[in-house]
Amino acid sequence: MSEHAKSSPLKMYFGIWIALLLCTYITYKAAFIELGRFNAAVALGIATLKATLVALFFMHVWHASEKLTKLVVIAALFFLLLLLGLTMTDYATRVWS
Amino acid sequence: MPDSTVIGLQHEEEHHPELLHHFAEPQQQRDAASLGMWVFLATEVMFFGGLFCAYLIYRRLYFGDFAAASKSIDATLGATNTAVLICSSLTVVLAVWAAQTARRTLLISMLGITMLLGLAFLGIKAKEYTDKFEEHHVPGASFSFENVEIPGHPGQFANPRHAQMFFSLYFVMTGLHALHMIIGLGVFTWLLLMAWKGRFTPEWHTPVEIGGLYWHFVDIVWIYLFPLLYLIDRHP
Numbered sequence: 001m002s003e004h005a006k007s008s009p010l011k012m013y014f015g016i017w018i019a020l021l022l023c024t025y026i027t028y029k030a031a032f033i034e035l036g037r038f039n040a041a042v043a044l045g046i047a048t049l050k051a052t053l054v055a056l057f058f059m060h061v062w063h064a065s066e067k068l069t070k071l072v073v074i075a076a077l078f079f080l081l082l083l084l085g086l087t088m089t090d091y092a093t094r095v096w097s
Numbered sequence: 098m099p100d101s102t103v104i105g106l107q108h109e110e111e112h113h114p115e116l117l118h119h120f121a122e123p124q125q126q127r128d129a130a131s132l133g134m135w136v137f138l139a140t141e142v143m144f145f146g147g148l149f150c151a152y153l154i155y156r157r158l159y160f161g162d163f164a165a166a167s168k169s170i171d172a173t174l175g176a177t178n179t180a181v182l183i184c185s186s187l188t189v190v191l192a193v194w195a196a197q198t199a200r201r202t203l204l205i206s207m208l209g210i211t212m213l214l215g216l217a218f219l220g221i222k223a224k225e226y227t228d229k230f231e232e233h234h235v236p237g238a239s240f241s242f243e244n245v246e247i248p249g250h251p252g253q254f255a256n257p258r259h260a261q262m263f264f265s266l267y268f269v270m271t272g273l274h275a276l277h278m279i280i281g282l283g284v285f286t287w288l289l290l291m292a293w294k295g296r297f298t299p300e301w302h303t304p305v306e307i308g309g310l311y312w313h314f315v316d317i318v319w320i321y322l323f324p325l326l327y328l329i330d331r332h333p
Contacts, residue, residue: 009194010194013191014187017183017184017186020186021180021183024176024180027176028328031324031328031331032331032332039328039332043324043328044321044324047320047321047323050320051317051320054186054313054316054320055313055317058189058190059310065124069132072132072139073139076138076142077142079139079142080146083143083150084146084149088153088157091157
């Protein structure tokens with residue numbers, strides 16, 4: 001960490017911070033606009049963007065020196081999507097309820 | 098545990114006092130700490146994931162009732178709390194940067210401000226919980242959700258049993274999140290004390306980094322909780 005010259009990441013941190021606040025504001029405002037089915041998609045899409053920004057840049061996954069770290073992050077996401085996805089395929093195909 | 102004379106490591110070799118003997122170099126030790134915290138966070142993803150799964154199932158089944166229940170919690174307070182946590186994530190990365198660049202005063206103040214923001218979050222949560230208690234929206238014997246219209250369906254009223262399901266999920270999910278917040282505050286108290294004693298250097302500040310990872314994770318959970326709980330159907 002101290003061996004190589006690191007250009008100041010401060011600008012990037014403040015930029016990400018502003019982006020996160022803007023995304024929050026957009027999420028809040030968009031919720032009050034009639035978008036039908038897309039309200040949920042917009043809200044969750046923006047939330048995913050925010051989470052990605054926090055993980056990649058605040059948690060330093062983007063510039064991680066250990067490649068296994070990125071693998072663990074992807075693995076966690078994979079198993080979460082497996083849990084949510086396969087559970088919902090069960091409920092979504094129950095025509096009787 | 099073999100001591101240094103048995104394995105022949107001579108302490109004339111230059112190495113940072115915090116480098117543990119089973120690591121070849123400091124960067125490897127840092128990477129191992131970070132990887133360990135990430136593996137723990139992966140288990141936390143599944144921990145909260147189960148609750149999110151239950152939420153998705155019942156939201157799909159009882160959408161109208163969930164929309165009515167969601168409308169009764171304060172979206173402005175929720176959005177404010179989201180902004181509070183986003184600011185606290187900024188102060189956390191600034192704290193890590195301060196540790197990396199030997200800025201002790203900045204490190205201490207950033208850790209302190211992070212904790213104040215965390216306390217602010219919990220304070221706002223306490224206000225929300227109080228409101229819910231007064232409105233009889235806490236699941237249990239005193240729960241009441243009569244004659245609440247389903248948004249977008251005038252004349253149709255929410256089923257109280259289904260609405261109670263929303264509030265059960267609301268309290269368990271935000272409660273578990275708040276518990277993680279409290280634990281985070283405990284961790285950061287310890288970090289603050291260590292920083293005050295001058296224990297962190299640019300060569301070694303691992304607790305700040307991995308404590309920061311935990312805090313960011315708690316922020317990410319809230320980033321998803323906010324739209325799912327507070328913004329189900331606000332437009333009608």
